[in-house]
Amino acid sequence: MLSRKLSSNSHGQDSSYFLGWEEYTKNPFHAIDNPNGIIQMGLAENQLSVDQIKGWLKRRNLTGCEPGVSDFKELASFQDYHGLPAFKSALAAFMGKIRDGRVTFDEEKIVLTAGATSANEILMFCLADPGDAFLLPTPYYPGFDRDLKWRTGVEIIPIHTSSSNNFRITTSSLEQAFRHAQTLGMTVKGVLITNPSNPLGTTITRSEFNQLIRFVDSKNIHLISDEIYAGTVFNNSPDGFISVAEALHCGNHSLSQRIHLVYSLSKDMGMPGFRVGLIYSNNPSLVSAATKMSSFGLVSAQTQYLLANMLSDESFVHSYIEENRKRIRERKQLMVSRLHEVGIPCLESNAGLFCWVDMRGLLDESGPSFGGEKRLWTRLIHEVGLNVCAGSSCHCSEPGWFRICFANMDEWAMEVAMDRIKSFADSIRGQEQAAGTVLGQRFILLLLLSFIFVDDLGRTLSSQVKS
Amino acid sequence: MVGCSSDGDGSKVLSKIAMNGGHGEDSPYFEGWKAYDNNPFHPTQNPNGVIQMGLSENQLCFDLIEDWIKNNPKASICTADGVENFRNITNFQDYHGLPEFRQALAKFMARIRGNRVEFDADRIVMSSGCTGASETLMFCLADPGDAFLVPSPYYPAFNRDLRWRTGVQLIPISCHSSNNFQLTLSDLESAYSKAIESGVKVKGLILTNPSNPLGTTSDVDTLKALLEFTSRRKIHIVCDEIYSATVFAPPVFTSISEVMREVECCDPCFVHFIYSLSKDLGLPGFRVGVLYSYNDAVVSTARKMSSFGLVSSQTQLLVASMLSDGDFVERFLGESPRRLRDRHRKFVEVLGRVGIGCLKGNAGLFFWMDFRKFLEEETFEEEMRLWRVIVHDIRLNVSPGSSFGCAEPGFFRVCFANMDEVTADVALGRIGAFVTRWHGDKNLRLSFKSLKSGDENNNSLSMTSPHVMSPRSPVVIARN
Numbered sequence: 001m002l003s004r005k006l007s008s009n010s011h012g013q014d015s016s017y018f019l020g021w022e023e024y025t026k027n028p029f030h031a032i033d034n035p036n037g038i039i040q041m042g043l044a045e046n047q048l049s050v051d052q053i054k055g056w057l058k059r060r061n062l063t064g065c066e067p068g069v070s071d072f073k074e075l076a077s078f079q080d081y082h083g084l085p086a087f088k089s090a091l092a093a094f095m096g097k098i099r100d101g102r103v104t105f106d107e108e109k110i111v112l113t114a115g116a117t118s119a120n121e122i123l124m125f126c127l128a129d130p131g132d133a134f135l136l137p138t139p140y141y142p143g144f145d146r147d148l149k150w151r152t153g154v155e156i157i158p159i160h161t162s163s164s165n166n167f168r169i170t171t172s173s174l175e176q177a178f179r180h181a182q183t184l185g186m187t188v189k190g191v192l193i194t195n196p197s198n199p200l201g202t203t204i205t206r207s208e209f210n211q212l213i214r215f216v217d218s219k220n221i222h223l224i225s226d227e228i229y230a231g232t233v234f235n236n237s238p239d240g241f242i243s244v245a246e247a248l249h250c251g252n253h254s255l256s257q258r259i260h261l262v263y264s265l266s267k268d269m270g271m272p273g274f275r276v277g278l279i280y281s282n283n284p285s286l287v288s289a290a291t292k293m294s295s296f297g298l299v300s301a302q303t304q305y306l307l308a309n310m311l312s313d314e315s316f317v318h319s320y321i322e323e324n325r326k327r328i329r330e331r332k333q334l335m336v337s338r339l340h341e342v343g344i345p346c347l348e349s350n351a352g353l354f355c356w357v358d359m360r361g362l363l364d365e366s367g368p369s370f371g372g373e374k375r376l377w378t379r380l381i382h383e384v385g386l387n388v389c390a391g392s393s394c395h396c397s398e399p400g401w402f403r404i405c406f407a408n409m410d411e412w413a414m415e416v417a418m419d420r421i422k423s424f425a426d427s428i429r430g431q432e433q434a435a436g437t438v439l440g441q442r443f444i445l446l447l448l449l450s451f452i453f454v455d456d457l458g459r460t461l462s463s464q465v466k467s
Numbered sequence: 468m469v470g471c472s473s474d475g476d477g478s479k480v481l482s483k484i485a486m487n488g489g490h491g492e493d494s495p496y497f498e499g500w501k502a503y504d505n506n507p508f509h510p511t512q513n514p515n516g517v518i519q520m521g522l523s524e525n526q527l528c529f530d531l532i533e534d535w536i537k538n539n540p541k542a543s544i545c546t547a548d549g550v551e552n553f554r555n556i557t558n559f560q561d562y563h564g565l566p567e568f569r570q571a572l573a574k575f576m577a578r579i580r581g582n583r584v585e586f587d588a589d590r591i592v593m594s595s596g597c598t599g600a601s602e603t604l605m606f607c608l609a610d611p612g613d614a615f616l617v618p619s620p621y622y623p624a625f626n627r628d629l630r631w632r633t634g635v636q637l638i639p640i641s642c643h644s645s646n647n648f649q650l651t652l653s654d655l656e657s658a659y660s661k662a663i664e665s666g667v668k669v670k671g672l673i674l675t676n677p678s679n680p681l682g683t684t685s686d687v688d689t690l691k692a693l694l695e696f697t698s699r700r701k702i703h704i705v706c707d708e709i710y711s712a713t714v715f716a717p718p719v720f721t722s723i724s725e726v727m728r729e730v731e732c733c734d735p736c737f738v739h740f741i742y743s744l745s746k747d748l749g750l751p752g753f754r755v756g757v758l759y760s761y762n763d764a765v766v767s768t769a770r771k772m773s774s775f776g777l778v779s780s781q782t783q784l785l786v787a788s789m790l791s792d793g794d795f796v797e798r799f800l801g802e803s804p805r806r807l808r809d810r811h812r813k814f815v816e817v818l819g820r821v822g823i824g825c826l827k828g829n830a831g832l833f834f835w836m837d838f839r840k841f842l843e844e845e846t847f848e849e850e851m852r853l854w855r856v857i858v859h860d861i862r863l864n865v866s867p868g869s870s871f872g873c874a875e876p877g878f879f880r881v882c883f884a885n886m887d888e889v890t891a892d893v894a895l896g897r898i899g900a901f902v903t904r905w906h907g908d909k910n911l912r913l914s915f916k917s918l919k920s921g922d923e924n925n926n927s928l929s930m931t932s933p934h935v936m937s938p939r940s941p942v943v944i945a946r947n
Contacts, residue, residue, distance in 0.1 A: 001701065001736070006607045006768040050554045057550050072536070073529045078752040079596075079745075114595055114776045121775055125632055126485040151606055151632070151772070222480065257477035272560040273780030283477035289485035292492065293632070296602055297595045297776035301752030306545060306781065 011150050016377060017042065017142035017393040024387040031412050039417045042387040044198060044353045045408035046232070046270040048327040049320065053269070056316050078301040081294050083112040087304040090311035091278065095245075095263060097317060098231045103245040105280060111290040112304075114297030115277040116228050116264035117147050120192075122293045123260060123279060124152040126286055127222050133157045133186040134224075135177045137169050139356075139394035139401070141198045141226075148192070157181040157188070160397045163358075166347060167200055169193070169208050174215045190222030190258070191215070195244060196229040199394050199403035201352030206239045213247055213255070222258045223247070231268030231321060234329035235350040248282055257283040265307070267353060268324070274303045328353065328407060331414070335406045338418040342425040353407035357388075360400030362428050373399040384424045386417055489631035491623065499854070499864040508862070510889045518894045521864040523679065523832045524885040525713065525749040527806040528799065532748065535795050542788035544781055552784065559780040562773050564593045568783040571790035572757060576742060578796055579712045584724045586759065592769045593783075594756035595776030597709050598628050600741040601673075603758055603772045605633040607765050608703050608739075609670040614638050615705070616658055616672045618650040620835075620871030620878070622679045622707075629673070638662050638669070641874035647826060648681055648835070650674075652692050659700070671703030671737070672696075677710040677720065680871050680880035681835050682828030684714060690726045698732045706740040712747035712800060715808035716829035727761075735761035744786065746832060747803070753782045807832070807884060810891065814883050817895045821902040832884035836865070839877030841905065850876040861901045863894060 020042050029037035078084065088107040096104045113119040128134065130153025136144065137159040148154055159177040161167040174191070181188045191212065196203045204212070216223040225244030233241040247259045261280040266272035276299055279290050311317060335355055336346050347356040363372040370392050377390040380402075391401035406414065478486060499521055508516035540546035544553045559565065569588040576586050594600035609615065611634025617625060619639035629635055640658040642648040655672070662669050672693065676685045685693075697704040706723040714720040723740055727733050739760040745751035755778050760766050778786075790796060814834065815825055826835040842849040847869045854867040857879070868878035883891065 002762075002764060002768075003607055003610050003613075005610075006764060011768070011771045045558065047554075047558065050557065053557070054550060054553050057545060057553065058547075072533050073526065076529065076532070076750045076752050077524060077526065079754070115774075118775045126481055129482050129484075132482075146771070146774070151775075220480075258480055266560070271557045273557050275560075275777050275779050283480070285478035285481055286485070289481060289490075292490040292627075295627075296599050296632075298754050300754050300779035300782040302785065303779040303781050 005151060011146045015142055015145075015393045016374070016390050020377075020381055020387040020389065023381050029385065029413060029416070031416075035416075036385065038381065038385045038387050039413055039420075040387050040408060041405045041417060042389045042403075043408050044267065044403075044405050045272060046267050046324075046328070046353050047409070048270070048331060048407050049324045050270055052320050052323060053310070056310060056313065056320075075301045075305055078304075079298065081112075081291055081298060083110070083299065084301065084304040084308055086312065087299075087308035088112070090308050093314075094311045094317060095230070095280075097321060098268065099241065099243050099245065102240075103243055103248070105245070109280055109282060109287060111279040111281075111287055111294055112299050113277040113279060113290075113294050114275045114299060115266060115272070116226060116262050117143065117277070118275075118294075118297040119262045119264070119277040119279045120144070120147045120224075120226065121152060122290050123224055123262065124148050124154045125293060126289050127224075127260075128152065128154045128189040130154065131186065132189045133181045133184075134189060135159050135174065135181065135191045137161055137167075137173075137193060137197075139167070139199050139391055139396035139403075141194060142389070142393045144192075154189075155181075155184075155186055157184075157186070158395055158397075159191070163347075163398055163401075166202070167197075167356075168205065169212065171211045171215060174211065178219065188219065188221055190224060192224040192226065193244070194226045194228070196227075196233060196241075196351035198229065198352060199354060199389065199391075200347060200356045201349030201354055202347070203233060203237060203239075203241050203351050204244075205237070206242060209242050209244070209246070212244075213250070216258065217252070217255050220254075220258075222260065224260045224262060226262040228262065228264045228267050229352050230263065231324065232328050232353055233351040234325040234332065237350045241351070245280070257281075257286075260286065269320075271307075274307070275299060276303065276307065331406050334414065335404070335418070339421065342422045343429075344421070344425060354389075354403045354405040357402045357404050358400065359402050362425060363400055368398070368400045370399045376400075377402070380424075384420050386420060484632060489627060491627045491631075499858050499866070502858045502862075503864045506862070508890065508893070510893070514893070515862065517858065517862045517864055518890060518897070519864050519885065520882045520894060521866045521880075522885050523746070523880075523882050524751065525746055525803075525807075525832050526885050526887075527749075527810065528803045529749060531795075531799050531802060532750075532789070535789060535792070536785075539788060539792070542785045544784065549784075556780045556784050559783075560777065562593075562770055562777060564591070564778065565780065565783045565787055567791065568593070568778075568787040571787045575790040575796060576711075576757070576759075578800065579747070580720065580722050580725060584722065586724070590759055590761070590766050592758040592760070592766060592773050593778045594741075594758050594773055595754045595778070596745055596751070596756040597707060597741050597743040598624070598756070599754075599773075599776035600743070600756040600758040601625070601628045601705075601707065602633060603769050603776075604705055604739055604741065604760075604765075605629050605635045606772060607768050608705075609633065609635045612636065613668045613670045614662060615670055615703075616640055616655070616662070618642050618654075618674065620648070620680050620868060620873040622675060623866075623870050623872075625673070635670075636667065638667070639872050641872075644837075644875055644878075647683070648678075649683075650685075650689065650693070652696065655693065655696060659696075669702060671705060673705045673707065674723075675707040675709070676723070677708075677714060677830035679710065679831060680833060680866070680868075681826055682831035682833055683826065684718060684720050684830050686718060687721050687726065687729075690721060690723060691730055694723065694726055694730045694733055694738070697737060698730060698734055701734070701737065703737045703739065708740050709743050709746050710831050711742065712803065713807055713832060714830040715804040715811060718829065720830065724759075737762070739765065748799075753786070754778060755782060755786055810883050813891065814881075814895065818898065821899045823898070823902060833880050833882040836879045836881045837877065838879055839875075842877050845876055847876045853877075854879070857901075861897050863897060 024038045024040045027037045029039040088110045092105040092107040133155040135157050157177050157180055159173050178188055245261055248256055250256055264277040281287055345358045360368050363376055365372045373390055380386050380388055389403040503517045503519050506516045508518040541548040543549045544556050569591045572591055573586040573588040614636040616638050619641055640654050642650055711720055742757040744755040758769050824837040828834050841853055850867055850869055857863055857865055866880040
């Protein structure tokens with residue numbers, strides 16, 4: 001009676017990523033009203049800089065944010081899928097500033113969409129047919145299973161990465177994924193990366209960039225870079241933040257038509273509610289097709305108007321970007337150091353609103369397993385009261401890694417969360433110690449017993465010899 | 468494996484959907500938009516320009532909304548009163564939507580239906596306009612290759628919204644002028660049987676009520692008969708009720724939701740409707756759409772799908788505040804139909820005086836004009852030639868019936884609510900002048916015939932990509 005899409009579960013919302021969210025919703029932490037509730041650390045939101053934006057609204061005396069009476073009619077009627085020119089122009093400039101001016105953007109190449117969710121889906125509809133595949137490095141954002149595959153019929157083939165090289169993409173892992181897709185009879189249409197990475201919080205190195213470009217060029221396929229966290233780069237790695245946008249000006253015309261960016265204001269500006277996303281591409285046919293498809297998810301003209309004003313204020317944008325980076329860096333350092341104190345390491349990272357945390361040491365078996373990871377995650381939710389994102393829901397190939405978000409709460413909640421982790425880690429170590437003590441005692445007892453046995457044996461033997 | 472693009476425009480590397488023209492924007496229909504864009508009417512700056520009458524927008528009651536916004540600063544997060552809400556609103560991305568938003572919508576929709584029916588706020592799924600809602604419903608109800616029946620003439624963008632990315636087919640059921648284009652049960656049965664016999668899986672019927680482009684409402688008996696038909700065959704009925712508050716004359720609007728309880732065999736799992744604030748309130752830019760289903764599985768799945776087109780939380784707040792204001796709603800729902808009626812009446816009277824008939828309509832932002840007497844032959848080629856005269860000579864952009872899939876040539880949809888009084892008067896004057904000249908001037912008819920040689924040129928012009936059109940062009944408008 002209903003469609004197959006409805007009956008299947010390829011919306012992906014049965015994964016622990018969403019289940020944890022549900023658990024949090026049933027019992028949300030509140031410093032005063034529910035201090036024993038679950039703290040939400042599974043949501044990569046940026047709430048560190050909202051006050052800056054509120055401050056801007058107040059300083060402006062709030063004019064120019066909502067249209068004057070004479071403009072209201074125009075705005076309320078404005079449903080042109082090309083978007084408000086002033087908004088796109090401000091967005092193009094903003095994207096360039098986040099990249100410290102190393103790349104510039106042309107507003108004519110922007111397609112506005114209802115968040116990056118819609119942008120990614122539209123790209124799949126435009127670049128791939130049902131049954132085709134895109135290669136994605138693992139671990140990746142759990143929402144991609146829904147956004148890229150559900151209604152489009154496109155498949156995701158993982159590019160496996162490993163902690164042995166800090167989860168970096170290599171040519172051999174790209175080739176392996178490509179061959180795997182071929183053995184499954186799928187046509188690979190491209191590679192999609194998130195840069196900075198979700199959940200790793202790292203930006204691609206120059207070597208990764210070069211390998212990716214060479215790979216997609218040699219295979220004549222697309223490269224999509226979801227750069228939704230571009231404004232959260234708080235530490236420059238040795239290579240700096242390398243945006244895939246650099247390849248748009250590579251001089252290779254054919255290749256430059258197959259490089260596309262996705263962006264959104266949800267993370268950098270902390271505005272997920274406003275549903276502002278975009279596709280950026282040199283490919284005019286893609287821009288044209290995607291623009292038509294954006295009819296299914298346009299950005300509210302009211303919101304475009306507000307943000308066109310905000311993002312056109314250059315001095316505000318400059319100070320916002322700097323302050324936002326600073327606060328993310330500080331909050332992240334706090335988490336990393338607190339975790340380090342209890343012997344929990346994090347992947348070294350320079351961006352994002354989360355840490356990629358190595359909790360293999362807290363798994364309950366001698367060797368890591370996904371069963372153990374699930375048990376640990378369940379304990380974290382129900383006993384410790386923290387909703388974190390298990391690595392398996394991000395398709396990580398190694399168990400024991402978790403994404404823990406730090407930018408969606410105030411300092412108080414952060415301290416409570418770190419205390420809970422410390423207590424939990426201590427209790428596990430204590431149990432291990434206790435278990436270790438018991439084991440140790442048994443070992444000593446066995447040793448003693450064995451000495452006695454040997455001594456007896458020795459005497460018996462010597463008596464035999466003697467006799 | 469994708470080949471390297473050598474043609475420079477990058478089209479070879481795209482998918483079938485991207486390249487198949489299913490967006491529907493290559494039809495000659497858009498030539499009218501281009502004519503308007505190149506030469507838009509302005510009462511003082513360009514009094515000889517083309518008047519836009521192909522755009523179904525409601526601009527008659529903006530003053531009421533502007534007043535409300537001025538007097539309710541808290542509804543905006545950009546005012547001193549509202550900015551304290553900023554953090555919560557900007558962060559709110561829950562696909563259930565703000566509770567007050569859904570509740571306000573539920574109450575508003577009920578009020579439009581005279582409170583004869585109540586709506587459950589938990590069944591409201593938000594969408595990016597009706598464009599988003601209708602596509603989402605297709606994804607939920609049908610698989611690629613399945614079909615929905617649709618009475619024609621129908622809203623042209625259904626071809627894109629219901630079919631393009633979903634792979635669903637549309638099977639039109641032609642309605643005829645002989646009975647005022649009403650859908651009959653026998654036409655429905657015949658279309659359904661024919662589809663089944665040819666091996667097509669019919670999943671449901673989609674009905675726009677009030678009708679676009681006819682401007683009429685479906686009567687209770689017809690709705691009951693349709694609901695009984697779909698219920699017995701266990702197929703879906705989807706009603707697009709986007710014009711529900713534009714009913715300005717009897718009969719009173721009857722929604723499918725009211726008729727359900729009167730049809731014994733009705734299974735609510737097969738009943739759904741879509742709605743939007745784009746027409747009733749004149750807010751197409753704010754992208755506020757609703758998908759309402761009596762089927763729990765559809766609500767649940769559609770809600771997950773709404774992630775692809777949520778309503779901006781800033782807009783949800785504004786709408787929630789506005790529609791919760793009972794006084795405003797009463798005033799608006801009283802005044803808006805009155806202004807629509809007055810404007811509609813003016814047009815119908817003036818056109819009647821020059822012998823142009825319209826279908827008797829009681830709703831919508833347009834009327835269905837009968838220009839058959841101006842056709843030399845009853846063909847669609849003649850209709851297109853007449854249309855080019857109307858666009859280029861009379862300088863009115865109206866919409867030819869063929870673009871709505873009308874089975875009979877000579878009908879045009881003419882919008883009347885997207886302009887002020889001055890412009891309306893000018894438009895009426897031009898039509899009147901044209902008809903007078905037509906009757907008295909053989910040369911005019913000859914010059915009309917001579918347009919035949921110009922057609923080919925015009926046809927090739929119409930294939931220009933809408934991307935190069937100006938922002939005011941309705942070709943780039945989400946719904947019209």
